[in-house]
Amino acid sequence: MSERDIRLKLENLVKEFPERGGKGTVRAVDSISLNIYSGEFLTLLGPSGCGKTTTLRLIAGFEGPTSGQILLDGKDITPQPPNKRDMALVFQNYALFPHMSVFDNVGYGLQTRGMSRSDIRDKVEESLGLMGLKGLGDRRPNQLSGGQQQRVALARSLIMEPRILLFDEPLSNLDAKLRVQMRSEIHSLQRRLNITSIYVTHDQIEAMALSDRVVVMNGGQIEQIGSPEQIYRYPASRFVADFIGRANFVPVAIDSTNNGTAQINVLGRECQVPLQFDYRAGMDVVAMLRPEVLSLREDPTLQQVQIEQTMYLGSEVEYIVRSGEQTFVVAEKDPRLQKVYSEGGTVGLDYISEAVHLLPA
């Protein structure tokens, strides 16, 4: 994407908070630089305390950065208050005003902008219709289900036609089934309206399902930016590999490199793997194998492992297997078509060599 398409630009953003009970400071956001493109759905993903929510609050204007700049469509908005930034935020707890009706909640922003009553009525009705809330305008938030409240929160944000829509873990208060449904609704709504969106979550499935790009954060810094596929298949660090999905790590040495591939020995078998980073022969690295890349076969030529646990999960069987000091997680799809091995048995451990990814040791 070109510089022209950049909607929001974060430049060396730093946020420090005073240390609780001490005289020092804690750096919650550490020199983050990031471009968010027009119409893009970008997710800030990371564990608790990684700085993702602070970054979102800096973007929204609820916190001021210690240093750095925030540019919206090329204009520096760093000193601007939240209401001047033309952004809307969907909160984790929805933040609906409990003493107002659904209609008043959705129309509140338009009212503060001084829009006429009839225009507010038209826009609110349209917005409620878009969110499948027709006929619920007179209800109070506490008379709605969690999913309906979430839709009201979305309607309230969208009605302001913001340049950027921010989401702060909006699905975390919903039950698992509703979360999947709302995820799908947010996804299709964002695509339909083509609204630039920044989403904060610690749920990697949510991040992968919704996002054009995912920003994985750790310790206030960006660990990796990429599409969900890039992040999953080619994690830049052991942290990312471990945080996104599950992974098995095998320490290996690079025997040789040739034309963007490396020759390594994993689980007693020589293989060639594509190189994502600048590794050289003789370097110690870590081979990452996702559980679905591994499989169990009764083949004496393969590295033999002992099955410690067998878990039948319906669509797959998960095994915990041991080879010496190391344990592996193996996920075999569709157990109806494969043999299910019993705990305590010994079996060969196979893998798809093309799916092996090398990480720094």
Add this chain to the structure above:
Amino acid sequence: MMKIGNYTLRWQMVLTILVLTVLCLVWIYPFLWMISASLKTQSEIFSSGLNLIPQEPQWQNYQRAWVDAQFSRYMINTVLITIGTVVLTIISTSLAGYVLGRYTFIGRRPFMALLAGTIFIPAGYTIIPTVDLANKLGLLNSLWGVILVMAGTGNVIHILLFSAYFSSLPKELEEAAVLDGAGFLTVFFRVMLPLAGPVVATVTILKFLGAWNNFFVPLVFTFSRPDLRTLSVGMFAFVGENETDWSGMAAAATISLIPVIIIFFVMQRRFVEGIAGAVKQ
């Protein structure tokens, strides 16, 4: 065991009920005596002993209090003063409580401690400078003077109640309003204050009682303007140099109590919620 209809009561329970009934009667007896006295003649009050039933209800006692003793005028004064005091108190204490409960600023804790410390200053301690100030501002002998003095004093508990309540509300509510373009006062009056209904009710009742029954401030501030007296000050007029009109005073006291009882019953539920909510924090 004792059987009453479908209920079987244990003797301990019966004993408890009896003791509590006696306690309740002792508790409300003065109130019942006052109503009874308001319907008796002056001599009957002292001759009938503990008997609460008047021989013949003397409704003219109420007429004497309402018309002759000008309680109709005092009632209007009291209502105006009480409403003014309550409204001003709600606005000032809720705003102060909001800032103390929601905002962090240098010196907040020492300020709160200082504020709490003023609870121990006796009420009459500040009356001389207050009267002096009111006099210089031209507020002495005016209803506004009484309202401002009563609305400006004795509010620490109310501020702390509001502060505790506001600090318990999620900050996202304010942030959502701010993002929608609301300024400080809009956020406060449209979003935060309506949510503090239980505390508003609590403070309203507490301040209402304080203002309605206040004797000292209206007495001092209406010293040379009898027409501005309140019910509690007006009650004093029944005490003569040589004799006291007890039945008229009882009728006047009953008149002044009726609005208090009505307001308590109307706001009772919210009052309890407000106290419970504040304590829970």
